[in-house]
Amino acid sequence: MTVKNYFPASEAETFDAGGGLTRKVGAYNDNMMCVEVHFETGTVAARHSHPHEQITYVISGKFEFTVGDKTYTVGAGDSLYKQSNIEHGATCLEAGTLLDMFTPHREDFV
Numbered sequence: 001m002t003v004k005n006y007f008p009a010s011e012a013e014t015f016d017a018g019g020g021l022t023r024k025v026g027a028y029n030d031n032m033m034c035v036e037v038h039f040e041t042g043t044v045a046a047r048h049s050h051p052h053e054q055i056t057y058v059i060s061g062k063f064e065f066t067v068g069d070k071t072y073t074v075g076a077g078d079s080l081y082k083q084s085n086i087e088h089g090a091t092c093l094e095a096g097t098l099l100d101m102f103t104p105h106r107e108d109f110v
Contacts, residue, residue: 003029015109019043020092025109033105039063039092047089052102054082061096065089 004027012024020040027034039045039061047066056065057079065072065080067088074080076096082088 021045023109028105028110031104033102033109035100035102035106035109037098037100039090039096039098041092041095043092045090047087049085049087050106051084052104052106053084054088055101056080056082057099057101059097059099061092061098062094063096063098064091064093 007027009024009026012026014022014024016022020043022038024036025033026036036059058074058076060076062073062075065074065088067080067082068086072078072080073093
């Protein structure tokens with residue numbers, strides 16, 4: 001199997017997830033993936049869970065995240081960890097961009 005090491009942004013497709021949310025998949029392999037996610041102010045990412053572990057790094061903007069039974073207000077430079085199968089969701093308070101990292105990769109995103 002050939003491993004792909006370079007994922008130019010110019011070749012990444014932007015996926016419109018609806019409701020003011022778009023995403024672009026960056027580098028990934030079977031074990032991990034990074035995804036750039038753009039939110040418009042007021043966009044809500046409904047509470048959900050999945051079997052993947054996830055780290056979210058806030059590049060810009062301001063968000064209210066609920067992870068399990070705790071709610072956090074986060075901004076640029078903050079990060080969150082979400083273990084497998086924990087319910088989580090977010091509301092965008094000020095338009096911004098997140099970098100989500102998943103392990104293993106999200107098959108439903110590619």
